[in-house]
Amino acid sequence: MEPVNTRFLPDPADSREVMEDLQRGVAATARFTDDFEFDLDTVSATPTLTNHAMDPPIIVGVDQAFLDDRAVGAVVALRGGEVVERASAVVDCDFPYIPGLLSFREAGAIVAAFADLDVEPDLAVFDGSGRIHFREAGLATHLGLLFDLPSIGVAKGLLCGTPDSSLDDLPEGSRVAIRADDRVETTDGLIGYAVQTRQYDSGSRTINPVYVSPGHRVGPPTAADLAERLCAGYKLPEPTRLADAYADEVKRDLEV
Template sequence: MEPARPAFVPDPSASRETMETLQREIAATATFSDDFGFDPAAVSTADTHTLDAITDDRTATSPSHDDQPIVVGVDQAFLDDRAVGAIVAFRGGEVIERAHAVVDLEFPYVPGLLSFREAGAILAAFERLDVEPDLAVFDGSGRIHYREAGLATHMGVTLDLPAVGVAKGLLCGAPQRSLDDLSEGTRVAITADDSVETADDTDTVIGYALQTRQYDSGNRYINPVYVSAGHRVGSETAADLVERLCNGYKLPEPTRLADSYADEVKRDHDD
């Protein structure tokens, strides 16, 4: 698929001020509430037809997931000064397509400007993707961002695709309570703090810390992931969707597969 809003495609050669101005426009254009055409409850990592087949032999003969939403996981890997963008498309718990692209890096990692470094590889990979996704899961923040325009928001708005961001670290914002030793399934709201310049109120919920996995016992603890709305998804729904996609793992299945696919591309791309 191609960008629905070409004007929002990040320009790595722009000035920092131009980049930040673009992010404010993106945040103003983003929809941080549900606006998608599928049933969130139908999103799953499990192959529902495998379960159906036990009691319904019609599905056992010709498994079809045409009625299921297509969820894509997007991830990046790096080799020297090139970036690998990898996309894995899921439908009904089954991989239906994979796409990737390798592009030269033109911009360094700067907290708050991640999309200007990684968008090239991501958008190039999306152009090679044939299926039309219903939802994209990005590895990074969405609304949890200084200008509420993190990678998931920037890509979601540019492609006009429902998107959520899943980050392993917190960029900004304030957890409403301690994130130590949370039990599995617990979510803690992340509210805007002074570093979030676009938020109307400090106290605006910009995302959730979600404990997708936790050890039953022992002295070791797993950290939560930070889920935030990217585009056309509300904060609560974003957390609901990510929870459904994790199934016992810390990260969503589409993200884990995109991650290993990116590594696979990196291995085989020796030239």
């Protein structure tokens, strides 16, 4: 599939000022409310007997791996918890990691991988933030809007924003609201959730939550619901986890 809102294509050659202006345009155009066709109850992380009686959406996980100045983009498509397609691409990438400008580093490989994808996804799960971003235009929001695809961001770390309460030792299945702080220039209020997708039953060690935020066409509570439903015994949602493994696999073949 190809980008539809091409005016939002990230260009790593632009100046930082132009990049940030583009992000403000992304935030102003993206929609942080539910606007998708599928039923939340048909979303599952693993194959289910009742899947046949339902109409499960096609959900893609998106991730990257890097090898010197090359980026590997990987997309894994699932339907009812089963992998239906995988697509990848390797592109040159010299743009560095800069907090707040991640999409300018990773979009090239992602767009190239999506170009090789045959199925039409109903939802994309990105490894990184969406609305939890200085200008509400994180990777998941930017790329979701670029393809006009409902999307969410699932990050392992918090870029900005402040949790409503302590995130220490949360019980599995719980969530804590993340609100915009003074580092978020474009809005106030709820921008995502810390979601405890997995936790040890008891013991001395604990697992950190993931940070889920709306990408495009998904509201904050639904984004958290989706991330939760897509987990299957691991901290990260299956689409993201499988895309991560696939990116590493492609990278490994590249090294040989």
